[in-house]
Amino acid sequence: MGGTYTRVGDYYLPALALPAEKEKHIGIWGQRHAKYLKQNHKVLYMNLFTSGRLNEYLASVDALAVDMFFRLATKYSDRQGVTEQLKSENQFLWIQKMNNILACVREVVENDIIYS
Template identity: 55%
Template structure:
């Protein structure tokens, strides 16, 4: 028996493994391999647990890393923008930081927590 055979009906190569021919399948490689940040990792975990079909489709098409990197960038930009806007609206300024540092820290922590919840709802768990 031949080690490899080609099936013209479906265009696949098969490799002999024991007594069976197994299709030679290779996942496509992504062009760029950028590191995935915190938000991308959280969205990946959400996809794996709750949107399995979307995760498998992205993985097998070779677009998962690019997609997660994009989600991470969007979430990071949104966090910075929201924190800045909320701080300006609520009067959490550098002046407050100098005069009452503990109050400033508490208010900024509250703002960051609200911004994270918005990002979770709008980007990560969507």
């Protein structure tokens, strides 16, 4: 027989190994995208996994989503006049506006990057 096999009981099974992949940090956005791929795009997920590029791909999606999230949050807060001055004058209004901004930005990032 060609290749490497391991005997398990009465059977010889091929000794398969996935290609080595450099571990990178995957944040919440990358984890959400991985879950989405597992549920909705199984072939793409398995192709990335078996080729050893899944971790790198998810890390790049995470970095892109984090960058977009902070960029949009800053942009939206500037547009709506949410400043440090507002925070010191009226904390409850500042919290209300920031929660609204963050919810909107989260939805945009999820629709544009995570679930597409």
